[in-house]
Amino acid sequence: MIRRIDLRGRAATSAGLDYSALVPRAPFDVEAAVEAVRPTLADVRHRGVEALRDYAARWDDVELTDIRVPKAALEQSLRDLDPDVRAAFEESIRRLRAVSEAELERDSEVRVVPGGTVSQRLVPFRRVGVYIPGGVAPLASSVVMNVVPAQVAGVESVALASSPQKEFGGLPHPTVLAVAALLGVDEVYAAGGVAAVAMFAYGVPAGVGADDSRLLCRPVDFVAGPGRITTTAAKRLVKGTVGIDSEAGPTEIAILADDSADPAYVAADLISQAEHDTVAASVLVTPSEDLAAAVEGELAHQVPATKHVQRITEALSGEQSGIVLVDDLEQGLAVVDAYAAEHLEIHTENAREWAGRVRNAGAIFVGPWSPVSLGDYCAGSNHVLPTGGCACHSSGLSVRSYLKAVHVVDYDQAALRDVAGHVTALAEAEDLPAHGQAVRARFGSASDGYA
Ligand SMILES: NC(=O)c1ccc[n+]([C@@H]2O[C@H](COP(=O)([O-])OP(=O)(O)OC[C@H]3O[C@@H](n4cnc5c(N)ncnc54)[C@H](O)[C@@H]3O)[C@@H](O)[C@H]2O)c1
Numbered sequence: 473m474i475r476r477i478d479l480r481g482r483a484a485t486s487a488g489l490d491y492s493a494l495v496p497r498a499p500f501d502v503e504a505a506v507e508a509v510r511p512t513l514a515d516v517r518h519r520g521v522e523a524l525r526d527y528a529a530r531w532d533d534v535e536l537t538d539i540r541v542p543k544a545a546l547e548q549s550l551r552d553l554d555p556d557v558r559a560a561f562e563e564s565i566r567r568l569r570a571v572s573e574a575e576l577e578r579d580s581e582v583r584v585v586p587g588g589t590v591s592q593r594l595v596p597f598r599r600v601g602v603y604i605p606g607g608v609a610p611l612a613s614s615v616v617m618n619v620v621p622a623q624v625a626g627v628e629s630v631a632l633a634s635s636p637q638k639e640f641g642g643l644p645h646p647t648v649l650a651v652a653a654l655l656g657v658d659e660v661y662a663a664g665g666v667a668a669v670a671m672f673a674y675g676v677p678a679g680v681g682a683d684d685s686r687l688l689c690r691p692v693d694f695v696a697g698p699g700r701i702t703t704t705a706a707k708r709l710v711k712g713t714v715g716i717d718s719e720a721g722p723t724e725i726a727i728l729a730d731d732s733a734d735p736a737y738v739a740a741d742l743i744s745q746a747e748h749d750t751v752a753a754s755v756l757v758t759p760s761e762d763l764a765a766a767v768e769g770e771l772a773h774q775v776p777a778t779k780h781v782q783r784i785t786e787a788l789s790g791e792q793s794g795i796v797l798v799d800d801l802e803q804g805l806a807v808v809d810a811y812a813a814e815h816l817e818i819h820t821e822n823a824r825e826w827a828g829r830v831r832n833a834g835a836i837f838v839g840p841w842s843p844v845s846l847g848d849y850c851a852g853s854n855h856v857l858p859t860g861g862c863a864c865h866s867s868g869l870s871v872r873s874y875l876k877a878v879h880v881v882d883y884d885q886a887a888l889r890d891v892a893g894h895v896t897a898l899a900e901a902e903d904l905p906a907h908g909q910a911v912r913a914r915f916g917s918a919s920d921g922y923a
């Protein structure tokens with residue numbers, strides 16, 4: 473069901489050994505998907521509504537009537553939401569909002585010299601588009617994860633899109649609509665993956681050949697949200713036209729564990745993320761052969777009892793999943809750092825200490841009572857996290873994702889005069905004398921004496 477990779481005896485100190493090339497990885501990556509989705513983005517950009525309808529028919533088997541979800545449908549979905557599910561979403565929102573508010577940084581001001589200050593203003597994006605996956609499962613919890621930090625950051629306008637669903641008349645899944653309504657988001661579209669990303673990045677006129685002043689969807693400044701590999705590739709392609717959050721593609725879980733781990737928990741957590749997608753990755757890194765064997769036994773026992781047995785089996789037996797055997801936890805730490813998992817669980821003695829030494833992971837889950845599923849729904853952390861090794865340079869979605877920092881430079885005459893000589897010297901050193909002259913011009917002949 474799950475393959476083994478034996479890295480014992482292959483310490484990181486061996487010349488040229490690169491663990492990132494040895495850990496399990498999906499054979500199809502975002503870069504390969506980029507070329508596949510490029511024509512779709514161009515098509516939505518040029519044919520607008522017509523292209524959105526065509527892709528809904530091709531990919532989601534839906535004849536779209538409403539691309540923009542009517543307000544009445546949003547309100548009805550919220551009224552129909554099961555009270556227990558609503559209570560769970562309200563608690564999830566409360567916890568994430570508390571964490572997001574604590575993350576909100578304040579503006580700062582530094583008095584660099586007397587009469588010269590540089591301050592940093594944190595400015596939220598004006599308009600954001602969030603994508604909620606709906607091809608495999610309706611990820612209504614992702615509505616919370618995308619929208620709450622945007623609202624805490626102070627984003628004025630949040631638009632949301634999710635896959636059209638055949639069984640719901642072409643609208644996104646009702647639970648997705650209900651959570652949008654719960655959070656006060658009333659601009660929601662039925663558009664899947666690549667088509668949704670294109671709509672947000674370029675905007676879409678209201679009809680075929682419509683006047684640009686009548687837009688179905690105005691372009692956004694920033695696109696956030698997870699999705700399958702094609703959706704992630706579309707985000708990579710529109711980056712520059714708009715900002716994007718991290719590349720949050722097919723789900724990954726890595727678990728660093730020793731003999732103290734409970735194999736039933738480890739197996740359950742590997743299965744939980746394999747449930748997302750046939751290309752989801754579940755990786756166990758351990759120095760314990762006994763644990764490896766026990767987890768294999770648990771997988772054989774637990775997987776057949778799952779609802780999505782086919783999907784899970786395919787994910788666990790794919791090239792992207794595996795049990796990696798290492799000499800010890802030190803080597804294990806090097807391996808999980810090289811892998812840079814979206815989610816990393818630590819099931820070891822002194823788990824908190826090992827967690828403190830991890831450099832690369834989207835989010836870290838410490839000990840047996842902090843499973844990834846808790847973070848997926850109700851920990852207060854965000855579940856939109858970087859995948860495909862991007863955790864070595866990117867962070868999960870947060871309030872910070874929706875803010876940009878602007879430096880405000882405010883010097884008076886004396887403070888500029890004081891530093892004018894340095895500006896001129898640096899401009900001359902770069903053979904850009906007009907830069908120096910722009911300062912000199914302000915001081916006329918009296919400028920000769922500046923520093
Ligand atoms: N990293 C994270 O933070 C995170 C969070 C949640 C989910 N996920 C991942 O998101 C993925 C969700 O899967 P999904 O299928 O619901 O994603 P999705 O919604 O991004 O893609 C499905 C949609 O894409 C469109 N589509 C279908 N075939 C296509 C094609 N060939 N080319 C272009 N577009 C096509 C359709 O409109 C379909 O509804 C899973 O892999 C899951 O693991 C990741």
Ligand SMILES: N[C@H](CO)Cc1c[nH]c[nH+]1
Pocket residue numbers: 611613614723745748848855856857
């Ligand atoms: N584990 C997914 C990626 O972090 C998020 C999710 C949504 N619903 C359930 N799980």
Ligand SMILES: [Zn+2]
Pocket residue numbers: 723744745748845848
């Ligand atoms: Zn999940």
